[in-house]
Amino acid sequence: MTAVFRVDFSDTIGIGHLFRCLTLANALHQKGISCVFISRSDDTNSLIAKAGHQLVRLNGKETINTDAEVKHASWLSTGWQQDAEESLGICKKYKSLMLIVDHYALDYKWEKVLTDYCKIIVVLDDLADRKHNCQLLIDSNYLRRADEYRKLLVKDSEVLAGSEYTLLKPDFTVLRAKAEHQRKATDTIKKVLVFLGGGNTENTMASVLSALSQVSWPVQPQITVVLSSLYKHVDQVVDRLSEMVFETKLMIDTPEMARLILNADLAVGASGSSTWERCCLGLPSVNILIANNQQYAHKNLGGAGVIEAVKAEEPLEKAIATSVQVLVSDMKKWHSISERCFSLIDGLGTRRVVSRILSYS
Template structure:
């Protein structure tokens, strides 16, 4: 089975779409699929990195005039027919999917927004919302199979096998791959304020983070803080931490399966609804939006929650209950194989 993924990464949009598609591609690859990516060349793209992972990438250079033109550009670049097209892109709608059916037999869409018409046999939205079973009414075909909620979260293999013992006063800090708002720098300044308290930390950034050199300079005098770039050990780092400070998105479900309590800053509008709901459920603490943050506020919040071990245990327990240990990526792969086999 040949599968085509259409997703992008950039400094502005981050790397989340590519990362979750890569997780799914590797899982499908293990089941015998041949997976290609089609990605636009823009500042902060991860095309070379995907190629280093062993995947063929169709680089889309020309800027499309509209969605129909986008479809034409990709169709002209394809050298194969595909059994399945997987689209993870907020700007692409039913129009794009319908036109790509010339070369792609089935279509799957990965989405978070539920704000546009989609043409697909399979829809994945791993967010947790009180109205999640109603959000796509009128937006997808009647025959579309829906995979809704963190039961279908796209988590890498490491999250099903990693183990580590949490360390007292040890933090994990990660604001996504690109961290366009440079919240990581703000968090480092908070750690400087908390240095007398003996707090240690791991900090994770992506390969396309534009602030990398600045962050390395900031950390030069913090020997108890380690910087990780495009790490493949996120699960181990999560299980090692007592508390996480970071963004929403897929990180919610990575953190949840590890039972790691989190202080969450929403860095994109599409993260707000799920983060607010998880905060209401007591499965994380929503600190607010990126523009509202400061180093002083981070320091205050970290100091308070690290002093409340019983509260952290309860937040971690509630988060852990959201993502079944035996679900996620393997379950999504089984659903895909059933659809393309007409089962």
């Protein structure tokens, strides 16, 4: 059995889609399944190869995807028909195939082209904004309900909905017990982790670093900033960090994210996939809405008190500083958020998803 993943990543798309596909691929590989990635993206840091999987690049002619049915059509650098035909040519090389699609620019039309050649099509989604032709759909958003997809499914598909299906690397599960013990003993915020995802967030990063300098800290904090190699403004971040009075560290494409989250007392991050990693290890975070596709999680997690959600109506820098100050000054609230984080994500989502996928094979 071969699992073929169709996923792209860039400074526009971000890198969260690739990371969750890699997490799933690694788990499937442990069950004896070979994994192949189909992508139009250039994996310059060999993240896929380093994980032991094959990458097949799609190099067809770039055109504008004008699919009016799909809001994120522009994320595909060619027409969906061409992408489907190129992907089909690759899939035909494998006799027993499961296809896993994680792409906001693809919908039921693309999936229908490949359905006859796949034992199962699995869709990873977060938006519930387009139709799908698949056997299994997974949306791990907090408060997402399966019935939100019923009118969007061409066939009678199974839907796994909710945060219990969050795909996380085993590192987070392993460190969870230690994190629970560590959070209970935390009495002040000393270490701050900043990670805004893999997208191009120059202005947001500048606002975050400026905001952190405006906070009244009980002790001088250590600031660790994590960037993806997709980020185009590393030099500007280096300059800004050098101007800060705090102890700072910059890390790029670190494989130690779980350890960094464990050791941090507070995070400033986007409301994307990294939110679930922080929740699993009980790390309170100030969340910023970086992209429109994060609105669902940002609103619901903020409303449930799982994150300190930055308010969009205020100037960004001021809003970030205010939110950080709230948690720095109120450790009772910090502990309350940490407990809610632990309750939300148990770290076993990957195991549940793999078990369900394999039931189809």
